[in-house]
Amino acid sequence: MTKKKRHRPFTVDDYVEGVLSRDRVMVARTITLIESNAKKHRELAELVLKKLLPHTGNSIRIGITGVPGAGKSTLIEAFGSMLCDDGHQVAVLAIDPSSTVTGGSILGDKTRMEKLARNPKAFVRPSPSGGTLGGVTRKTRETMLICEAAGFDVIIIETVGTGQNEVTVRSMVDFFLVIALTGAGDELQGMKKGVMELADSIFINKADGDNKQRALQARAEYNRILYFLQSPTEGWKPKAFTCSAMTGDNIRGIWDVILKFEEVTKDSGVFERRRKEQLLEWVDWMIEDELKRRFFENEAVKKQLPHIRSNVLHAELSPAAAVKKIMEIYDNQK
Known part of the structure; x- marks a missing residue:
């Protein structure tokens, strides 16, 4: 029985060329790539966007x-x-x-x-x-x-x-x-x-x-x-x-x-000024998003957070004390 030939993964250039040629399937695939939260997809998406930015x-x-x-x-x-x-x-x-x-x-x-x-x-x-x-x-x-x-x-x-x-x-x-x-x-x-x-x-x-x-x-x-x-x-x-x-x-x-x-x-000049302001605002949003992602993906946080949440539910820790404790755990891991 012949094995079905496996297609190679799409490269950065595959995505970029597909988008620039307005290949609707590749446009959709590129959007799916940037919507993914998987680390390898995020890294690939960043490279794709960097090459596409001059065309936006x-x-x-x-x-x-x-x-x-x-x-x-x-x-x-x-x-x-x-x-x-x-x-x-x-x-x-x-x-x-x-x-x-x-x-x-x-x-x-x-x-x-x-x-x-x-x-x-x-x-x-x-x-x-x-x-x-x-x-x-x-x-x-x-x-x-x-x-x-x-x-x-x-x-x-x-x-x-x-x-x-x-x-x-x-x-x-x-x-x-x-x-x-x-x-x-x-x-x-x-x-x-x-x-x-x-x-x-x-x-x-x-x-x-x-x-x-x-x-x-x-x-x-x-x-x-x-x-x-x-x-x-x-x-x-x-x-x-x-x-x-x-x-x-x-x-x-x-x-x-x-x-x-x-x-x-x-x-x-309002149009261009607003675009620039929105770009800087996006940077701020991305910083917040990245900090939140890194916090919740931290191994020590993932290990201790369920226990700390349980302590809050059982009135053994106040919410403020719980936040302080989990932040100390995160800070000690950096």
Whole structure:
């Protein structure tokens, strides 16, 4: 019986060449590589990213959030398809909350954007958050760079809209869009107000049929609120608009607003300054992430932590004393 020939492992150059030639399979494999927490994969991913970095930065980065039910995925599909028709290359990175039971992604955005996912000029990738903001920061930022190196000139990062990741995503995009809808309950409306001050623009979706008039009223209300809020972007005043992903009404208006935003902020220098600030912020996040990883991978910590946690549960140690003790164990091992 003939043994099946084993394929050699992919090299750094294999990944780099695959991404730069926009080989969709290799782009996906490279993203899978950087999402891995295995040490050998981390080291390989760092080498790949280092070679890809000179090819990054040539996109407009857009964050999109909104309450569940606002029609974000339908709107992103309509918006992304329009951009592809215009000749743009669009990558959608949808941050999925990871299931606390299975650890897997639970949104399945690719199934909600079937048309866009099939478009040869688009790339849709659900990106599990790993349950931590640090995970979102590291994985999503690096995935975004891979997509830029592959030539995607519009990067869309969609959050689930529960209020967890919006501030983090705001720190890695150029333009932050909040999708709203009319008729939501007070609780959902309150959540939206929490992210309104992050918004560079608000679009009220589902402004069609019997809902059109209510959407126009909501737009006026949002504009009144935005008037009194401090803009998250210097030199830019956020405004609210209506649109309908279902009918396509004013979907192009979203792009018009983003292009105007890009023009204004690039002319003033704010665009480039924000990119630099975000880069340094990423360094700080990475330092925290690396320190945390090294701490929990320390052999002495792994050995003693379960015992110390047990002492806390049995009221033999206070949480503060437990932290002090485990930090002393870690410090003595360095």
